[in-house]
Amino acid sequence: MKSVLIVGLGSIGRRHAKILIEKGITNITGVDLRDDRIEQAKKEIGISKFEKNYVKALEGNNYDAVFITLPTAYHTPVIIEAAKRKSNLFIEKPVAADLKNIREALKVVENNKVLSYTAYCYRFAPSAIRVKQLVNDGRIGKILSSRIKISTYLPDWHPWEDYRDFYMSKIEQGGGARLDESHGVDLIRWIVGEIESVYSLVEKVSKLEITADDLTVMIFKFKNGSVGEAHFDLLGRTPRIDLELIGSLGTLLWDRITGEVSLYESSKGEWILENFGKEDFVKSYANQIDHVIESFDNNLSPECDLKDGIITLKVLEAALRSSESKKVINISDINI
Secondary structure, eight states: OOEEEEEOOSHHHHHHHHHHHHTTOOEEEEEOSOHHHHHHIIIIIOOOEEESOHHHHHTTOOOSEEEEOSOGGGHHHHHHHHHHTTOEEEEESSSOSSSTTHHHHHHHHHHTTOOEEEEOGGGGSHHHHHHHHHHHTTTTOSEEEEEEEEEEEHHHHSTTSOGGGSGGGOGGGTOSHHHHTTHHHHHHHHHHOOEEEEEEEEEOOSOOSOSSOSEEEEEEEETTSOEEEEEEESEEEEEEEEEEEEESSEEEEEETTTTEEEEEETTTTEEEEEEOOTTTTHHHHHHHHHHHHHHHHTTOOOSSOHHHHHHHHHHHHHHHHHHHHTSOEEGGGOOO
16 A cells, blocks of 8 residues: 545544554645644644545545545545545545445445445454453353443543534534444444344433534344443543443453453453553554555455445444334344
């Protein structure tokens, strides 16, 4: 992978650009409408080529990869345009804000034999990889129940800007707890298995000046018979991101903030703690870039491709429909 277009130079776009340059990929073109973000990319990272229109940036160029790091609501048109030009895709999560035009996007990607990756980086944190390994090794037996929590206070998220200007506060830009904290849905699918149905509440319960939801609570029934819960909020005054897995032979706890994995095996009657350190999650960003570079360079589909990202998006759509209808929604009933 030698040439990259990054569409969207917000904090996550600049983070990816910095990692790419650290790995020797310096032929990067950035796209953003905001002059301040272009200036930041120049000063902080050293990008020298810019456009304000992604269609213009794509014209006449053959990028090895296009990184789509815009607010979620604007992903789909860029996926389609980049795929038409046969550029491989790195798509920030979730792949889109809704299912509109996602079928067309997938069709263009498949017809042009484009590789794609959905950026659910939790899969690449060493501590999360360890959790999956322990589950796969049968250390807690059959998973009977799971619980994922992601809780952060939106105004503290980007202290350098007014939270009301941050896309996360705006439903029309694809913000809100349900969509942005969908890391939790991907992680629980990856570790526990595919979700069969969802019952959910998607609400705004605080006095935050936002149009998006600040609280989403979901109950999952998995195809393997287990039951799971997800709690996503933009309210927690201290960040908490953790997973609990209750199995027939023990319990497994994961804390993303501390990097700790705690295993209790009933046969041993004691807790075993593995501490991966507070920098554990930061490593996930570089690890996912390594995976994407290796996959794209060798013409291999990355672990979490567009199709996989769409499955998580269908769960998110089911959660919204469940909240609106006050009914359990089957994922099989969500069509694209």
